[in-house]
Amino acid sequence: MTFVLVVIGAAVAVSVELLEALAIVLAVGVSRRWSDALVGSAWAVAACAVIAVVVGPVLLASVPIDALRLTIGTLLLLFGLEWLRKGTLRLAGRRARSSSLAEFVEAQEELHDVPLPPPGTPDWAGRLVAFKGVLLEGIEIVLIVAALAARPSGPAPALLGAGCAAVAVVGTGAWLRKPLTRIPETELKWGVGVLLSAFGLFFAGEGLGVDWPGGDAAILYLAFLLGAISQAQAHWLALRPEPA
């Protein structure tokens, strides 16, 4: 069951991050030149691949099993709780809803005042914006997938989930060539926060010698608990007046 849960967790987390990166690449491609958007993205993908090659094997090979579980758990908890905090605030109306379209517009505005160089000359501004956007989202993907892949059961489920997400998101983006505006990103990100936090809590507990009741099924009731508490807090906050 952990296999399926890790596949789902990795796929959803990577999809959300890829959507944000895709929005920035699309913005550069649409408002500048596709060749420069793709060159900037390719550099960032290469940099992320180097980071993945360094981080993955180091985590897998050189850390003792309990320390590894604790490290993975801590990393996932840090990511998951941050996403869950933002998600709770968004659901309560205390923070702007998440939107790749906003990232698309922001990236276009960032390049608005920079003149496009003549054809045949590299557009360094466009390349840099694409590079920066893909690199930052890519590092997050590398850290999440490396943490999920560094399970004693092996990297297969995390890599499978990430691969499915990459094919789906990049394929859809290449076909549509515009941001996917109908996706409920706020709810998706909240769900990713719940999943990553549950994984993190479970793995950190294992690393500290906790015997979770129900074994791997604990991930499910931990996710339910985190989700229920977060929803309750979002409703409670939504009913209270905002501070002046």
Place this chain on the structure above:
Amino acid sequence: MSTLRAIKKLVLGETWILPAGVAGVLLAGAVLKAAAPGAWEDGGGAILAAGVLAVLLASVVRSARRR
């Protein structure tokens, strides 16, 4: 510099309550495990879950107040 700042933000988040709170909960867990290993194995999960939930609730309340 802005890229480094962004990387720091994506690992540690926007608020110090979460990393500090998670560190505090895990440290308390390690201390309790050393003090009572048997009881920790059975009841440690509930303590960790309660601690993490408390950290999450506190971080949301603090963020909501600051806006």
